Amino acid sequence: MFEGFDSELNNLGSGIDDVAVLFELQRRLDLHMIDVLGELDAVGMTDIVEGLSAKAWVSKTARCSGVTAARRVSVARAVRRRYRPEVLDRLRSGVAGFDHLVVIGRWSNRGSNPPGPTTPDPCWIWPNI
Numbered sequence: 001m002f003e004g005f006d007s008e009l010n011n012l013g014s015g016i017d018d019v020a021v022l023f024e025l026q027r028r029l030d031l032h033m034i035d036v037l038g039e040l041d042a043v044g045m046t047d048i049v050e051g052l053s054a055k056a057w058v059s060k061t062a063r064c065s066g067v068t069a070a071r072r073v074s075v076a077r078a079v080r081r082r083y084r085p086e087v088l089d090r091l092r093s094g095v096a097g098f099d100h101l102v103v104i105g106r107w108s109n110r111g112s113n114p115p116g117p118t119t120p121d122p123c124w125i126w127p128n129i
Contacts, residue, residue, distance in 0.1 A: 030098040031091050033072070038080035041073060075101045 012018040037054065040046055046057035054076075059069035075098065079088060087104075090096045 027094060027097050034076050034079050038076035041077060042080060071102055075105055078105050
């Protein structure tokens with residue numbers, strides 16, 4: 001997945017096209033992080049290897065706040081457990097990004113909406129995503 005990543009970074013300057021490349025690389029990194037973090041969380045790997053919850057491990061490893069770590073883990077869990085495959089396809093195609101998933105997750109949180117047919121599906125919330 002990251003073949004050529006270093007060469008892309010080394011060839012960047014400070015122009016508008018270079019920033020566009022950085023956004024694309026960030027999207028690709030976020031997508032890969034969501035996939036891998038969802039898998040690590042599902043099997044409890046961070047607890048087995050480090051003795052930490054996924055959230056605590058992300059906070060420690062990424063050197064981010066607990067709130068940021070919780071958001072990352074929450075999105076990874078939602079993508080793995082609740083979202084239709086089309087959501088991940090839309091991430092891969094660049095139509096949606098990590099921040100879209102944060103908003104969708106908040107809006108469609110099953111804890112704040114009654115379960116059943118009224119619980120929105122992420123693809124229904126933003127049909128173009």
